[in-house]
Amino acid sequence: MRKIAFLGPTATFSDLAVRHAFPEEERIPYSTIPACMDAVIKKEVDLAVVPIENTLEGTVNLTIDYLFHEADLYVVGEATAPIQQHLLVHKRYAQEWEETEKIMSHSHAIAQCHKFLHTYFADKPHEKMTSTAAAAQYIYDHPEQRLAAIANSLSAKEYDLAIAKENIHDHSFNHTRFFVLSREKEALALPLPLKEPKDKTTIFVTLPSDQAGTLHQVLSAFSWRRINLTKIESRPLKTGLGHYFFIIDISQAIDDVLIPGAFAEMEALGCTVKVLGSYRSYSIEYNK
Amino acid sequence: MRKIAFLGPTATFSDLAVRHAFPEEERIPYSTIPACMDAVIKKEVDLAVVPIENTLEGTVNLTIDYLFHEADLYVVGEATAPIQQHLLVHKRYAQEWEETEKIMSHSHAIAQCHKFLHTYFADKPHEKMTSTAAAAQYIYDHPEQRLAAIANSLSAKEYDLAIAKENIHDHSFNHTRFFVLSREKEALALPLPLKEPKDKTTIFVTLPSDQAGTLHQVLSAFSWRRINLTKIESRPLKTGLGHYFFIIDISQAIDDVLIPGAFAEMEALGCTVKVLGSYRSYSIEYNK
Known part of the structure; x- marks a missing residue:
């Protein structure tokens, strides 16, 4: 069984991509994109799956720059995945989700759901987290607070949260490209x-x-x-x-x-x- | 006297560029790059000075994207300025700056001083602030803590801090390009x-x-x-x-x-x- 590094924690969009592209392999979360690549170089893992471009945000400069300047790795496959954002709340507030007092997520996810937030939570503060999954985890850990996360459905499942509103992203065509990186040059056939x-x-x-x-x-x-x-x-x-x-x-x-x-x-x-x-x-x- | 919007607070690199390019005009800080541009559109100010590209970080995507998608403004001038980072501490710790317990700055500035930090403060934590000037202000406001900021010399002056070490940036060729934006198309002669x-x-x-x-x-x-x-x-x-x-x-x-x-x-x-x-x-x- 191969080991696959991805940008963690559990249930990020990178994790979701790895679960689809490598359903049989061992997934190992790392806290930064360079750490994912270093893990391949140091042979802690066999492959890394890292985001390279998003429809709305453009190229992930950190990935490109680290590949050019630092990491001697090869692209052996690519996967493009749709980005679907949902509003997640603690299960005890599933019915009263409109009474949420603060929205937490990665800054890109907050930007991607601008219209929804403006309609339902125009006067509520946003807090930027290091990932959508980290926001979901925070909400699971703080049931006493009236919080909502913007994150994917995997985060809802992993952190036992209710999906209060599905598909709250402004643009349905939003996708992220992920590179599969290896020490070896040979292209890889990804499983169906x-x-x-x-x-x-x-x-x-x-x-x-x-x-x-x-x-x-x-x-x-x-x-x-x-x-x-x-x-x-x-x-x-x-x-x-x-x-x-x-x-x-x-x-x-x-x-x-x-x-x-x-x-x-x-x-x-x-x-x-x-x-x-x-x-x-x-795809x-x-x-x- | 014209009004010039810049990315604040007082003493950022944007502020420094405006002071050199428009020494006689009124400078008005805004908290984000889009807010600087909106201020021109709403006629709160005459011009905005915004960063467009840095040698190490590349194009400032937020500036380009907002100019393309949102703001109907023209570039009427450009100024390129060297980025010189210094280590600033509260004046009471000017002699014992090596006993600093935490480094604060903008994430780009922390990245730009990697070698210095590795040499002097390898085991000390970094805290990311919204700007180099905000880090300097925080240190002024918290004299009881053993902190250091990475920021420019203007920040040292404005927030009454000691420059413990000059020019601690890794690369001496680091520059930032700033656009001068206006509602009018005519190019502007910047003063000497x-x-x-x-x-x-x-x-x-x-x-x-x-x-x-x-x-x-x-x-x-x-x-x-x-x-x-x-x-x-x-x-x-x-x-x-x-x-x-x-x-x-x-x-x-x-x-x-x-x-x-x-x-x-x-x-x-x-x-x-x-x-x-x-x-x-x-230049x-x-x-x-």
């Missing part, structure tokens, strides 16, 4: 029931000094080969303002001719190319 | 002593559905005209994973022919182009 796998390749590219002109040439190397890119994003190299590296997602697996040809051209232009992984991307769908 | 102004133009570009192919065409429109770009970055449109808009910095002012020609081509390709501003960029240098 993850649907519709697609091939993807993710690379880091560092440009030589004339950044803007070279970026155009880099994109040309892909474009004339009709290699489709699904994402291109810059992050600071941390060496000075205006110095960036780029994360590029290619919507196909590495082949024998076209992608290696593009990489060779980019290197001839003075770029550094690092293949983070060529892997399959899966998680939750059952009710 | 800001050095070496350069012309810049910043645009938001939204691509039609085939994103990657069009991005290559967009860069071509600039490239064949030899228009140099200093930055290109994507942010989520918040409508679904894989949907982005781009922030592009052009290293010249809008001219009559070349840049309008590039914009017209981009619009013919189905892109939406919004000019955030064509302005001058200044702030602090005196000791």
Whole structure:
């Protein structure tokens, strides 16, 4: 049985993703994203599942930066999961949930439920917690207080709370992408029931000094080969303002001719190319 | 006398930038970046100075996203300032600063002084505050505790603290870019002593559905005209994973022919182009 590191505590969205992607494996919570990656490097675990991008918040910079600057790991799979937020209260207040006096959650979850909070709890304070699951746990531990958490259904189950209102998030299309990270380069077949796998390749590219002109040439190397890119994003190299590296997602697996040809051209232009992984991307769908 | 909104409280790095860029104007602190922008929109102030990018942390997503999605404002100037962090203690502990029992600051400042903290205070806890200045104020308010703040020299002066150690940041090249935002489109001449102004133009570009192919065409429109770009970055449109808009910095002012020609081509390709501003960029240098 493999060990899988995830961003804890129990019942976070990362935990939920791991339960679907690796239902048979041992899940081990870590308190930060770098700690999840370090656990793989130190061989405490076999794999780590970490968030890489969210529809509303964008790229998780901490994940990208740690992968670029610190952790020598490979992406061996990807899972995209819908983010469904519910209002959870202690079971003793299940009927009188509208009398909640304070809302607790991760700051992103609070932001994602702005309309609901404005409608039902416009004058009530919010308290930011380190995760949605930590908010749920706090409410379980403080039954004497009239509190509500914004968290997923797994948190309700794990911390024995009532779901007072389902699906209170503003946007139904909100998803988070998770990378599965390994010390080994080989792509991993994730077990079902993850649907519709697609091939993807993710690379880091560092440009030589004339950044803007070279970026155009880099994109040309892909474009004339009709290699489709699904994402291109810059992050600071941390060496000075205006110095960036780029994360590029290619919507196909590495082949024998076209992608290696593009990489060779980019290197001839003075770029550094690092293949983070060529892997399959899966969509998680939750059952009710 | 104009009124300038900045991210407070008194003595933040934003405040320091405003004092140098607008020494004669009235400075008004606001508690969040969106609140600074809203203050301009509601005409409570004339201008806002907000952080847009840091060498180590990258783009300030909150600023970019609020400018794109919410605030109809223009960039009329830019100032880049070095970030110099010092260790501040209550004056009664100026000599025994090594006996500090807890370090307080903004999480970014704590991260920026990792080596110093590891050398002198490896086993001491850190407490994250909403700003470096808030940490300084807390220390002034709690003289009975053995605390230290990581903050700038202005905080030492404003909150009457001793600078126990100067320049404790890991990287001497760390800078922050600040945008000067206005309701009016016209660029602003910032008063001296800001050095070496350069012309810049910043645009938001939204691509039609085939994103990657069009991005290559967009860069071509600039490239064949030899228009140099200093930055290109994507942010989520918040409508679904894989949907982005781009922030592009052009290293010249809008001219009559070349840049309008590039914009017209981009619009013919189905892109939406919004000019955030064509302005001058200044470097702030602090005196000791």
